[in-house]
Amino acid sequence: MHPVLSKYGQPSRQSRVAIGIVLVKFIKTSIRAAWPILLGLLIGRKNSDNFTQYLLIAVLVFAAFNLIGSIMTFFRFYFSLDESSILIDKGILKRTKINIPFERIQTVNLQQNLLHQMFGVASIEIDTAGANKSELTIDALKKEEAEAIRQFILEEKKQIQSQQDPLSRGLESENESEIEEKTLLQLSFNDLLKIGFSQNHLKSMVLLFAFAFSIINEISSTLGDDLVEEQLSGFEAYFLNSGWAMALGALILVFIISFIYSMISTILVNFELKMSIQGKGFKLFKGLINREEISINTSKVQILSWSDNPVRRLFRMHTIILAQAGSTEANQQHTKIKIPGAYLKQIKQIAWLIFPKPFVRKEQKHRVSKVLMYRIILVAGFIPSLIAAGVGYYFLDAKALFFLLWLPFLIFGTVLYYKKRSYEINDELLKNNKGVFGNHREMVQLYKVQAVKISQSWYQRRKKLANIHLYTAAGAIKIPFITLEKAEALENFVLYKVESNDVNWM
Amino acid sequence: MIFENLTVDTNELPKTSELSFEPLERKYLTVSLLADALFFVPLLIGSACLIFFNDNIATVWTNFVYLCGGILLLWSSAILITYKGFFKKKYALRSRDVIYKKGLFWQSRISIPFNRVQHAEIKQGPIDRMYSLYSLKIYTAGGHSSDLVIPGLAEDKAQGLKEFILKKTAEDAPRIK
Structure with a gap:
């Protein structure tokens, strides 16, 4: 026994x-x-x-x-x-x-x-x-x-x-x-510092603010608002009196705190991170206080994605995510492998292990329609900024015209987004390229798709455009605003690939 | 060819857009309209009571017209959308997948291959019961974003569809693990 x-x-x-x-x-x-x-x-x-x-x-x-x-x-x-x-x-x-x-x-x-x-x-x-x-x-x-x-x-x-x-x-x-274990990726302390440095500090700032607000909220709801207000009101007056220099100082301070926060959390979570492959299974060890060991079978990976941001690009590093089927959306956090400091060479190596190797290659990039860009600029840019500025100007004063600054900012972002938005397809794989300031790529093997959806708004119908959603057991891949002809070709092709396949997909 | 690097010409593949779709049971339109009414009638009564019993709002007929008229307007547009939308809801079965389309302003068509179905069941809500209608729910793995519900089916149809799909799912299940 x-x-x-x-x-x-x-x-x-x-x-x-x-x-x-x-x-x-x-x-x-x-x-x-x-x-x-x-x-x-x-x-x-x-x-x-x-x-x-x-x-x-x-x-x-x-x-x-x-x-x-x-x-x-x-x-x-x-x-x-x-x-x-x-x-x-x-x-x-x-x-x-x-x-x-x-x-x-x-x-x-x-x-x-x-x-x-x-x-x-x-x-x-x-x-x-x-x-x-x-x-x-x-x-x-x-x-x-x-x-x-x-x-x-x-x-x-x-x-x-x-x-x-x-x-x-x-x-x-x-x-x-071939059960010998092979290391694919390892993070040194030096790497961790680079990753921590290139973390999205704005995100940590938002997290910290949310945390602070929730604490203030909790306290004030139990102590009564008066006490907290009493404590904080002096603070506010102090801010207003001391003017711009103080505000700038405070902003810098908040930024430094967020920076330290994301640095420390990066190091704690990814301490001594090591990813290896043994036979057909990935293994991941990581963490200082919370030591984690996750394993995923290569054939169970549904979506491989990797992304960078402008700072991380300086180090040529990417964040890579291997997603597999999870019982609920929340559980998927547990069943994901997420590594914040992978080089392109390592990503390629991992992709070769997950997907059929000859198909992991560059293909012709298919763009999405320009109409998408105009739509975003109109709906998220022109309309809200004009309304906000108009209403603000009418009821308040000329300062409301600052709302108009949103427009060039949004146009800039949208143009960047449109330039990066594309997809690549071959007989086995679909790759989705997106991002605004950074780059985000998603890769899925077509036979792993479990449902295909084509959707059209009344506006898209007039322009013969459509969105396509490919649902996998670990989330969906979406391509917006492509010609209906292409969307339907993709739909029929993906269904054909799924239905003519005999291999277990998860 | 649309995608030149593919070994299969996508024009040669069976097209989901050219299928003949089946409509839902006509009784389901009544069920949907009843569901609308179930939402709007209490709202209407509630707002009438509000004007009648609240001392801060004058009980004059103009107030009734404004508030209840607004709600009635919303209700009638809901009826119109429900009515028009009903005829857009259709489903089709092929030998290897099930397809459902819907939507008046935002149209969509979702296709689920049988070899990716985890489970299928038929359900019946309280209003459905009055009209002996059933809905068929098809589950896929991981999360609920790609689950599919086909409402407004007669009992024998729903049962038949469910059995067909489960049989197909077992037949088409992947052989290579």
Whole structure:
């Protein structure tokens, strides 16, 4: 009998560390839900000693309650394996039994956060691309055992599939011979600095602002607006009085903070990132505090995309994403491989592994219609800026004419977008090229498409133009404003490719 | 040829645009109009009550005309759109895929090959039940953006379509894993 089976054939519990990990999870979520209240209580009546005592007791009771909860959760969580499926039996008040057959499993990923790393354990995440109840997590198992279980599931799954159809047996055995692992991509600390430097700092700025606002909002909703306003009003007056120089200074400060934020988050998430290929499977390790291990079978990749921005282009680096089928949109984050610092040569290498190699080549670029450009300029540029400027001028004063500045900015962006917007097609692949300041490319193998949609607005119908959407199990690829003739040719060709294909697509 | 580098001439391929599509059951138009009414009648009653019972709004006939007239105008345009749109909703089956088209101002045509279908089921809403109509829902993998619903089918038709699609899905399932 397989060693994994003999060990986990009977219902077993997780590693004891799971108690701690579940506890931390509980505390995290409860603090996230309750911190404004606690803070409000603390600030609101910090003078009464009696009250602090009560608060302390409340916190202690709460903690004890959580501890008991986590321990009970731990003792009521069993999992077991047999030759064809994994079974989980859990729950204190509401007991659930989940049985997932191996052939339905899409991915088995290992994760380690700081606590996991300290105790040498890992959590296993199992995802199926099906509908409900598709995600399953075992919080803590010894690292080696977690790896053995994952290996076991993947091997058994392969075996089950080859038993189901003898055709593919030959293919499988061929793979066994080349199981040596090959590194495709590795990020040094130097690379991380480059990536952090070329990150979209505006995005981090927006994130930080959103975070700050949500905190202010939370606090003011529990403390009452007056207190916050009192605290902030002085601030505002200070800003107004000190004029432009101060405002500029503040802006620079915010920028520096966002810069540091994106730098640190980049390093934490992608620390010691390494991507390798073994047989037909990609493997990705990354992260400092949260150590992640993701594996994707090459044939399961639905869309390969890569993009750059003006700064990252200086380093000749791209962000590359390998997307595979996920059960929900939210889950797709977990099943994606995302690497922020890949060179073109490495992207090509990865593309060769995913797609039939001779078809990964440059093809004639088909442009989208110029009408798209005019449309965007009219609908997003002329109309809103004229209305805003007109209304503003009428009701306020001449300063409203600044709204007109939106127009040249938008025209500039739209022209750039139009120049980059194109697609390439050959017998196997479709490549979508887009981007405004940066470049974004998407590549999909045609037989992986699972639905084709052609859409036309009344306006497009008059100009004999159409949009085409190619839906895959990991998202859609859209080409807007091409001639109806071309859209229909693409539609019929893609359907022909899908329907005449016999290979599993996910 | 439109795309010169392809080994297949796309003009030689079967064309989805030249298919003969089947319309939905006529009763479904009534169902859609009822659904419209179910939205607008409470709105109408609510706004009438608002004018009648709210002391800040004068209970004069002009107010009724403005508010209820506006709603009636919206309702009648909704009826027009529902009516015209009904005749645009059509479906077709081929030996290897199912196609559904719809839309009055924004028209679309979606095609799902049977070998990419995960699951199919028939459903019935409360108004559907009154007219013994069913809708057929076709699921694809990963997310719901490419799922397809064909509404307004008679029971035998819906059942037949579902069985046909599931049979085809099993037959066309990929053989090479």
